[in-house]
Amino acid sequence: MxxxxxxxxxxxxxxxxxxxxxxxxxxxxxxxxxxxxxxxxxxxxxxxxxxxxxxxxxxxxxxxxxxxxxxxxxxxxxxxxxxxxxxxxxxxxxxxxxxxxxxxxxxxxxxxxxxxxxxxxxxxxxxxxxxxxxxxxxxxxxxxxxxxxxxxxxxxxxxxxxxxxxxxxxxxxxxRIRDAAYCKMVINLTNSYTTLVGFKYREISSMPLFKKVLSNSMYEGVKIIKAAGIKEFKVGNMPSWGKIKASATLPDFITNGIFKKNLDKMVLSSMAQDIIQRKAGTSELDSLIGHFVELAKKYKVKAPYNEAVYELCKTEFAKSAFTPMTEEQVWEAVQKKL
The missing domain is CATH 3.40.50.720 (NAD(P)-binding Rossmann-like Domain)
Incomplete structure (x- = not known):
């Protein structure tokens, strides 16, 4: 061929x-x-x-x-x-x-x-x-x-x-390609936040806040696609919906070990390559987290973490010289949505 x-x-x-x-x-x-x-x-x-x-x-x-x-x-x-x-x-x-x-x-x-x-x-x-x-x-x-x-x-x-x-x-x-695509998108929700705080480009200033926002963003994603009728589709090392929920809801002393282990596996996201590495100004922000924010509104699912991150990304990515935010700055914006 x-x-x-x-x-x-x-x-x-x-x-x-x-x-x-x-x-x-x-x-x-x-x-x-x-x-x-x-x-x-x-x-x-x-x-x-x-x-x-x-x-x-x-x-x-x-x-x-x-x-x-x-x-x-x-x-x-x-x-x-x-x-x-x-x-x-x-x-x-x-x-x-x-x-x-x-x-x-x-x-x-x-x-x-x-x-x-x-x-x-x-x-x-x-x-x-x-x-x-x-x-x-x-x-x-x-x-x-x-x-x-x-x-x-x-x-x-x-x-x-x-x-x-x-x-x-x-x-x-x-x-079940539609289920597969949306389940992978839940993982892709992390791209926006990790780019926003410059993960892999600066030291994380607050690991508890980094974990809190990242874990809750994915858990919101699970709740959003479940409301939209998507069924779980798991391949390989993709975290199950149960593990995503546990990371967001269980005490840190139970989940910190697994979270840090998974964090070590994370690489520079495609969004970070666009915004930070290539300084392109264009990214898949709207087609990924933006789409989930729209779905949350459509299906009446509360999504304060994703809404806050999306709005911050829209503002910060549009600047001529993007500077990563700190975890504390992002958390301050999230709190206003809670």
Whole structure:
């Protein structure tokens, strides 16, 4: 199969490298500095804790979709804020109906991509990856990718993508892709808060407050999606809803050990890469925590922690020079919502 991966950031880069190791006709498409580095240096991937064993992947790089005839699969690995424009551009450039794989955080791709394409397979990314510099990417685990479609009728396409990917990386299929996406979004709620306080960029000034806000943000997320009819979907090391509730409601002396253990596993989030590392000013704030705040209002679920963090992020991320807040400053804003 001829596969084009559009976007060679953390997830697109990982997928591109792993597939290129197994298949010949894998093509990467990006722009600017990323495209330049892909052509000159290829991809470099490494697993967390194994930095000395970085692996180099020479990859095929294209400048346009028209460079490849008869594309079978296009994996779209751009972020939510670029997705609509990218999907429209792809639709204008291609003929026929290749299989489209949506590789975004959240569920907004489930609304956008079907407007432009008939054969869409959605993927929930159940592993963390980050960009050290263009085309140098770290990851915690090699997968899994959870694949699914909306409704029936694309069983053959889903199987084709799964069979293709699983030879290179752990791949799981499900008929509950909406549940999977929203359950992963609960974990992604932490991205906003950890970016707001500059986690990994400054010392945490109050671990009790850091834990309190982070744990309650996720617990609110669980209550919000339960009210929306979402059922729990757990894969791998993802914390269960029960553990999320326990972290937010049980005394600290019971949960501190587990929390600190999980904290050690946390890496620089994709949002922090946008706001702090790249100083881009754009992020997935609205499509992640913003969407949950909207759902909370719709289903009448109290969400003071997420509301406060969302409002602070909207204000602080919009500033020309973002400066992380302290845990005490965020807690002061949360208290006004309680």
């Amino acid at each position: 001829k596969v084009v991966i559009l976007g060679a950031g953390a997830i697109g880069g990982c997928l591109g490298g792993w597939l290129s190791e197994v298949y010949d006709e894998i093509y990467l498409l990006d722009q600017g500095e990323v495209a330049k580095n892909l052509k000159e240096k290829g991809l470099t991937l490494y697993k967390q804790g194994e930095e000395k064993n970085k692996k180099h992947f020479p990859v095929k790089v294209i400048d346009s979709l028209s460079d490849v005839d008869g594309i079978d699969i296009i994996a779209i690995a751009v972020k939510n804020y670029s997705l609509e424009a990218v999907a429209k551009s792809i639709r204008e450039q291609i003929k026929g109906e290749p299989i489209i794989i949506g590789l975004q955080n959240g569920a907004i791709n489930q609304t956008i991509l079907p407007k432009y394409f008939k054969k869409v397979v959605f993927s929930v990314i159940e592993f963390n990856a980050w960009v050290d510099e263009p085309c140098v990417i770290g990851y915690q685990n090699k997968g899994p990718f959870v694949l699914g479609t909306l409704g029936s009728g694309l069983e053959n396409e889903l199987k084709a993508v799964s069979d293709f990917m699983c030879k290179a990386v752990e791949t799981i299929t499900t008929d």
